[in-house]
Amino acid sequence: MIALLTRWGDQSALRQLAPRLSAALSEGGKAGEASIQHNAVVAHGTAFGEQSLAHLPSGDVLLFCGAIDNAPRMRAELGCPAASGADLYAAARLRWGEDAEAHVAGAYAAILLQDGGKRIRLVRSPIRAPALYYWSDAESLIVASTPGAIFATGLVERRVDQQKLADSLYLNYAEEERGWFEGVIRLPRGARAEATPEGVTVSHYYDIGDIPPVRFNHDQDYVDAADALFAESVEQMLDGFDRPAISLSGGFDSQAVAAYTMRARRGQALMSYTSVPRDDWQESDAAATFGDERAHVTALAAMYPELLPRWITGGDRELSYCQRELFETALVAPRNGANLYWIHDIRKAAKADGADVLLTGALGNLTFSYDGTGLLPDLLRQRRIGRAGSELWHGGSRRKLAHRVVAQAVLPFLSPAQQRAVLRKRGAVFDDPLDSWSPIHPEFAADMKVAERSIGSGVDRFGLAIRSVESFRRTLMGNAATEGGDMMYAMDRLHGLPSRDPTAYRPLLEYCFGIPATQYRKRGVTRWLARRMLAGKVPEMILKETRRGRQAADWFIRLKGRRDAIIDELDWLTHDPDVSGRLDLQRLRRAVETMPESQAELTPAHAATLSFALSRGLTTARFIRFLAGRNDI
Template identity: 30%
Template sequence: MSAIFGLRPADGAPVDRTQLGRLDTALAAHGHDGGGLWADDGAGLGCRLAAFTAQDGLERQPLASADDQRVLVFDGRIDDRRALLREFDLGAAEAEATPDSALVLQVLQRWGEAGLARLHGSYAFACWDRRTQTLLAGSSPLNGRSLCYVHTPRHFAFATLPGALLALPFVERRLDEEHLADLLVYTVGAPEDTCWRGIRRLPPGQLLTLDGHHNLRVRPYGAIEQGQTLRFARDDDCADAVDELFDTVVDDHLRSAAPVGLFMSGGLDSCSIAAAAAGRLGARGQRLAAFTERPAAGFGGPVPAGRYADESPLVQAMAQQIPQIDLHLVRAGATSPLEDTDALFDSGEVAFPNVANRPWWETILAQAQTQGVRVMLTGDGGNVSASWNGRGLLPGLLRQGRWGSAWREARALAQRGHAPSASRALLAQGMSPLLPTPAWHALQRWRGRSVAAPQRQLLLAPIHPGFAAATRVLQRASVLGAPVRPPADTRKARHDALLATRCSQLEAGYRARFRIDIRHPLVDRRLVEFCLALPEDQFLHDGVPRWLLRRAMAGRLPPAVLDNHGRGLQAADWYLTLGRDRPALAAELAALEHSDLARRMLDLPRLRRLLEHWPGDGWGTAAVLSDYRLTFSHGLMMGRYLRWLESRTGTPAA
């Protein structure tokens, strides 16, 4: 599925089918494979279908229960289908013919809201109960699909994307300027916010209930378990367990009616997925299409220490070892990160967050589409789940009074080149997270790292100072430019980082535009909860970070990948592409200077100064990188986004 929507008028008024049709039309591009509408006197529901699995092709939504008392619309994917199919005692043939929406409806029929904790996948849904005249909607706790809504005294409406709701006559086209200010200073604001006042977002892991009296309630459900600790008798048993679970999770994410692809870097996460996926696909006589970004031919630009620009040698080693991998090395240097942004905004209604990465990201999707790929896997989220580096080990040992063990581990980190010295490792990774805040600030000053004041938030942001003051953005945003303090509770920090990921709207746009479903196996709830339950000594041992996944993948990955401790630098040649056509950049700035929103929200004089003083070198220095990869690129991307929003409002924001 790709998009869902619905209406619920207050006071028992009949559903306006014309308005339901407007929502359907607004989301038509998100469902090339059909759709459906349903309405009675209490509510109206609809969906647009984009089929990615064999079961998607069997969807007939909106879906009514056998007793005709519940009607469901569902967007997304249930990954742990086998466990649910066993619960419902379905035979093999019946299981293959059961779409995911039918499983969700059966869960609600049998267990009610409590049954939602049994669902593992990436989804959003809405279910109308005709008996109680209640609407229940939810978004999965991890990888939650986009779901937005409007609630007024007379109306309730929901849709996959906020822009679809603008098709309704009772929804105002007023921009939320505080949210736009948050985006300009590199924060995302409250998880409920959208760019439109009155249009809210249902955050992942939240349930919405609209009762028969038109009262709205939003509450969390399906909390990710992070309190228990899972210990094994032997370290090898732990590695074997994660190896088995890893394969199961990846296999579940391979469910597709068409070829499967992978965004593959030379890193441990995506290469581990490649090994697991290629093995499962190969057993079925299928192949894995792997796509890797590489810089322009002959690129010799600056690369920070410990990083590398070209991941070709590592992924080629993967392809040589695993014959089921079809490797595609992709260069996107001819594409500007600001090219065809209207296509980006029209489909996903958001600006691309890391501007330099957009060319290769979309070039890979376009190439995958031409090869018939309908599912693309990523390694996103692995660094806080299966390939966590174990940064919580040293503070944990110190907290327990095990100073000798902490010192031995710090010394091993230094010997393997992961810290300048054992004492620096013990201080920065072990003691720093445990210090009281005043002592930590004093330590930063002693190390020559001044602690930034809140006003430094503006140094990297392309926001107009007057607009920043008017929206009080600094009171809501975290301080940028200050040293980042390592967390004392790394389990909670990892948990919170997973919940804070917000790419669902962007990915909804790419599903519509390229007809490709982007999936993240390493953020599967089963794998995440397993990894969060493991002690830190399973992730860092004898100075080897990411020890868990390295053990699990021993023998499955080539040594060049398994033993690699460097990091690839995505879009290393970004500045060559960005600066290739500076007259076009000047024309873009001129257009922004004629935009009411851009003049009021962006620091256009600063952006023009940066353009006029374009550096001839120094692209590896922190000052030039922050000015152009962050401030300038982000400013132009957001400027185009503001112009696009302005075209949808018809008038400047109030």
């Protein structure tokens, strides 16, 4: 973690403020380090033994946090054989100036103190990056990778941003600049800021729409290039790590990361950790999804004897598991709290087993294993009628051909209102989010205009048709991923274990965004690029799998066992006006109170309330109470 504080005028208080910043950046029981340079307090933590401070020959001071994914390549190109991330980024700035971001691939944030402290520059890498927040007024500027450091100075009052709270309850995270606290702004990914006594100016230097197209003459060329980039990604990201572990599922993405890792380090053990349901759980919806991924992981282990699988059941873990610790570390309300118990346990197990890095495959669905969503309307806009017809014909059962034509060739060209009208005529039912997956109180939702803001942000909450490949990818990159910088790095710090995602390697992502979308779907075969690329590298059962894995598949029996305790907590929360005015506690209580004996008896709206709205509501309620200084969560 990193932080900087400068006073444009009176600087007499800097020495008093320095210890507050260093204490706020404590990690693993060890306080951060702070010093005064160029009339500013510069502070950094010491997580994972990384050096975070560097000096340029010009006298500029650099604070750096995060990771450079292509560090081996950068070291060779810049002639820095043993450089830390901070020194390597400093060398890149020295060589390329503002163009450094075009060469350095990674997930990082940096603060540059320039011109003897008269100018401060901030930058976050594109795609993924640790968070970087700032607060300023006419006298001061405070920048930090955690808002907690800003409040630790005592110069800024900690007040929750009610609009952020409301939008989060409606799953609208599109406004990346908006942090969780009033006046504390988050620098967007792929953006720079320049701060002077006159104010802060933000500019965006990266946009996925500017990725240049990649074209080859033959289909196999696309596979070969993707294969080479994936291998490069794994090799580059494993640099400096001796005992990797992986969070492994039955899906293409983490299976690919595991396979390429073991092919890169043949004969070296790879520890894997897979979340599995409790023993008293039974599969209920095997046709479209699967909840137990042991068979898929076991099949991979049969191909690679060096894979050492371990099953993580989570025992009787529930929502409060490690929750307060995460609040303290991240100062955010997690988006998917119901999934976090097994994520915590995987990280704890990997750390206890001696792993020095945890590999994931979180961005695979948007990169190499993209399924071609949005291809049909793109083909029609390009007037490629024959190819569009082939995809419609081969896209599923002939009995559902008319349905596919409407869904993929008609609806994407209609307005949202027109789409809903057509779908209603065809028998579709649109559950109101406030009656299903959102726990927000109707009056709070109306006051904060959450529905209007969601529509204005381009966030679809009614499952309308996808208009294009680019719009679909942009929506996912610009909504769910905005909170990733807070959560991912908070989890790393909380468990003392860094993580890396080879599927998010920027050269790989840009390649996957640049190739024709037809490489992802052909004659009804989805994930066509991944299936060809992984042939012979992962088991056939993975390549032939058409179902999707379900995370926390045993949620219903976990919830059922705590039914009475949850009702008591909801009743208790009704007496807290900070909570009861923001969450529809009565609806949540009714949903829990009327739980049937079997998950199969749930209506879709009831299931969404229990599996999504309840965990989001309780997480938010506890976050509100945590910020108020309550010790009862």
